[in-house]
Amino acid sequence: MVDHSWRQAPKLIALAAIILTSLNLRTAIVALSPLVPRVQDDLGVGQSLIGVLGMIPTAMFAVSAFLLPTLMRRLTIAQLLFAAMILTAVGQVWRVLGPSAFNLVAGSVCALFAIGVTNAAMPVAVRSYFPNRVPTVSTTFLVTSQVAMGLAPLLAEPFALAAESVGLTGWRASLGSWALLAVVAAVAWLPLLARSRRPEKTVRVPGDADKPKGVAVWRTPAGVGLAFMFGCTSFVTYSIMAFLPQLFVEAGASTQFAGTMLAYWSLLGLPLNVLGPWLVGRFTEVYPMAAASCVIFIVGNIGLATAPMAAPWLWVTLSGLGPLVFPMALTLINIRSRSMAGAASLSSFAQGLGYTVACVGPLLTGVLREATGSWVAAVAVWIAGTAVVLAGSFFATRDVFVEDQIKSQGTAS
Structure with missing residues (x-):
């Protein structure tokens, strides 16, 4: 043998x-x-x-x-x-x-x-x-x-x-x-x-000669949806990582408890990193899961803004489970592309935009907190960002390939 x-x-x-x-x-x-x-x-x-x-x-x-x-x-x-x-x-x-x-x-x-x-x-x-x-x-x-x-x-x-x-x-x-x-x-x-x-x-x-002609990835519905899905999730999560302990301390919690809440929030990312890729690989239609995670994210963050010490473990659990769309987006980079060129272009565009937007998140959160004296306005921006994720997920999770959208739009033009 x-x-x-x-x-x-x-x-x-x-x-x-x-x-x-x-x-x-x-x-x-x-x-x-x-x-x-x-x-x-x-x-x-x-x-x-x-x-x-x-x-x-x-x-x-x-x-x-x-x-x-x-x-x-x-x-x-x-x-x-x-x-x-x-x-x-x-x-x-x-x-x-x-x-x-x-x-x-x-x-x-x-x-x-x-x-x-x-x-x-x-x-x-x-x-x-x-x-x-x-x-x-x-x-x-x-x-x-x-x-x-x-x-x-x-x-x-x-x-x-x-x-x-x-x-x-x-x-x-x-x-x-x-x-x-x-x-x-x-x-x-x-x-x-x-x-x-x-x-x-x-x-x-492949080089440019091997790529679909006509329209750039950023002009396709799947590409734009994935970029919004990745970008606005990063915007909110980096803001939470920067300010969650301060939010709890200002609500009357000890610094040790505030640090514990951030550690717990971060720990919730571990099961999400297992669940997100599995869902994308197992099911063709994953928008309901993405939408559910966005709703959970919004509810948790509203609780953090309005009554953080009323049910801190509940609010942090809901907020921590919300970013399920992040590992889903990383996996969709490959699922929504037929070729290595498509995957590279999607990864570049989605992550490039995502981390650009994420840079603004903590800064804007801090400015709004200082200007208004409360967390309501800042968390309202987080909720608005999550709403953009919800919309972007609709297009990113559709059963299409970005190369096909590029070709069809190129033909139409």
Whole structure:
């Protein structure tokens, strides 16, 4: 009997590489927050710089997502993700070097730009290596990313204390240590780099000549719907992550309870990252699920704005279950495209717009809170954003392909 197990090796290597890469999608962001007081004491920086650091992730994610199609015309998916992981490691080391805040900012820009490229490229990688297992592999990398996101802030302070016990600067060693994870992920892509030297029609995004002619992705109903679905969900969720503890403290809760509420809200994302891809892969018509999640989101956020301490666990549960549309949108990037070019274009447009809008969310929320003296106006904007998600989901969840819409509109014109 002939052993064909060697044929599965590239798939297993690709799966391992995707999982290891997903561990890096949020660690560079959340590992910093618990160390902010140490950073301020060591570098002598104020809240304004910390605010700048808080805006860098979404800004870099937006820029890198818009650049994805250009990058993928020059590199295979394996080459791109290998380079992104190397750049992530370089940036994480860079930002802990030197006595000034410049390296902290510049290194963060470097690392988070690379992570943004990775964010946008991951759905394409899943489509490339596992075209028949998109929901399953999407669930795997989303759950892995969520677990790492939960562990990184928990380990940040213990890592810092351990480093100080051997004479190192705690925050620098703790924050810089995550570069090792990016290096491991980069190494995992090496075997696939050798294979990518051969022509790989399933891995490299086709050039413009291979793309449907006539209309850009952003002019198709599915593309616009997916962008609104992704963008306005990001707008609301990033605002909640930034201000939920403050909302509870102002309502009379302790800082410990407020932090617990944010941790619980974040933890609810774990089952959503399993459920969202499964729903999209299992059912053709998923708009009712998306609509239900939007309604739940709105009810929870109304409760948070009007009577947060009346039923805090209920409101946070409803608000935390609302972003089900986020993992659904990530999976729909592949489901709504026939080709690698379509998936890359959808990922670039939806994530680029999404993180651009997400940059505005926390800023607008803070301005409205300060101007009005309450959370009602800010949460009203969250509700309006969720209504846009509801409308966008109607078009994004229809059983169509973006390439077909491009061709039909091109013919009509």
